[in-house]
Amino acid sequence: MPQPLIALESTVIAHGLPWPKNYETALHLEDVARAAGAEPRTCGFWQGEPVAGLTPEQIAHFAQGGDVIKASLRDLGIVAARGLHAATTVATTMWVAHRHGIEVFATGGLGGVHRGNDYDESADLTALATIPVLVVCAGAKAILDLPRTRERLETLGVPVIGYGVDEIPAFYTRSSGLPVDARCDTPAEAAAIWQAHRRLGLRTGMLVTVPVPEADAMDEALADEAIAKALAAADEAGVKGKEITPFLLSYIADYTGEVSLRANLALLENNVRLAAAIAREMA
Ligand code: PSU
Numbered sequence: 183m184p185q186p187l188i189a190l191e192s193t194v195i196a197h198g199l200p201w202p203k204n205y206e207t208a209l210h211l212e213d214v215a216r217a218a219g220a221e222p223r224t225c226g227f228w229q230g231e232p233v234a235g236l237t238p239e240q241i242a243h244f245a246q247g248g249d250v251i252k253a254s255l256r257d258l259g260i261v262a263a264r265g266l267h268a269a270t271t272v273a274t275t276m277w278v279a280h281r282h283g284i285e286v287f288a289t290g291g292l293g294g295v296h297r298g299n300d301y302d303e304s305a306d307l308t309a310l311a312t313i314p315v316l317v318v319c320a321g322a323k324a325i326l327d328l329p330r331t332r333e334r335l336e337t338l339g340v341p342v343i344g345y346g347v348d349e350i351p352a353f354y355t356r357s358s359g360l361p362v363d364a365r366c367d368t369p370a371e372a373a374a375i376w377q378a379h380r381r382l383g384l385r386t387g388m389l390v391t392v393p394v395p396e397a398d399a400m401d402e403a404l405a406d407e408a409i410a411k412a413l414a415a416a417d418e419a420g421v422k423g424k425e426i427t428p429f430l431l432s433y434i435a436d437y438t439g440e441v442s443l444r445a446n447l448a449l450l451e452n453n454v455r456l457a458a459a460i461a462r463e464m465a
């Protein structure tokens with residue numbers, strides 16, 4: 183029997199983690215998926231073509247940056263027409279996955295509504311509202327306005343499942359204080375909800391949120407402090423639009439000296455394992 187497939191994103195490689203950790207992590211996550219019984223398909227655009235299953239050489243090129251842009255939904259036609267290399271965000275990885283018939287996707291943290299700037303809202307939410315893919319993540323990135331992001335998910339009709347938890351995780355830390363729509367304690371339960379969602383003909387995506395493993399979670403006070411400093415620095419530097427997320431994440435990694443990086447890597451690996459288990463249940 184062929185192994186079930188899971189999609190992985192490439193923005194976290196090209197614009198989310200520092201070299202060479204990003205390259206090592208990308209390949210390591212693929213190994214973690216295989217060990218957990220699923221075939222990984224790292225997604226991106228290569229010379230303007232959507233690819234589900236970038237080669238290690240292509241992943242190395244993405245990891246070294248340079249001519250690789252960050253592509254969200256609005257960028258895809260531009261990328262295709264101009265034959266560009268582009269890393270895919272959660273939104274565009276969902277798009278590539280769906281196009282290739284892949285239903286399960288593991289990522290780190292979701293984009294959402296930015297703090298203090300309600301009209302800066304990630305197209306990750308648009309994608310979840312319109313593309314039927316199950317996304318495993320550690321919640322929305324803590325740099326965001328989490329209560330507003332949660333409300334938007336409700337408005338858009340996107341179910342938020344907590345894996346082993348009653349509250350949505352907050353990426354670097356294990357809890358946000360915001361309730362999930364349902365808690366699941368096994369991959370089979372999560373797969374069953376997804377399959378029912380699809381059987382009913384619903385066209386939205388679904389989130390399965392799982393907290394960063396306890397041992398690698400960031401101290402809450404440190405996370406809050408790092409986020410506040412990062413937001414102030416972004417404000418001061420006038421960073422806006424698509425640059426803001428990579429700016430904040432790299433500021434936090436520098437500020438916490440590897441602590442946030444450790445949490446980020448641990449949660450990515452954890453999410454890949456869970457996604458593989460859910461994909462196996464569905465196969
Ligand atoms: N989480 C991370 N690192 C990242 C991202 C999320 O730990 O690099 C990326 C994801 O690809 C997500 C994107 O889809 O940031 C959101 O960017 P924006 O807010 O511009 O939509």
Ligand code: MN
Nearest residue numbers: 302303304423
């Ligand atoms: Mn934005």
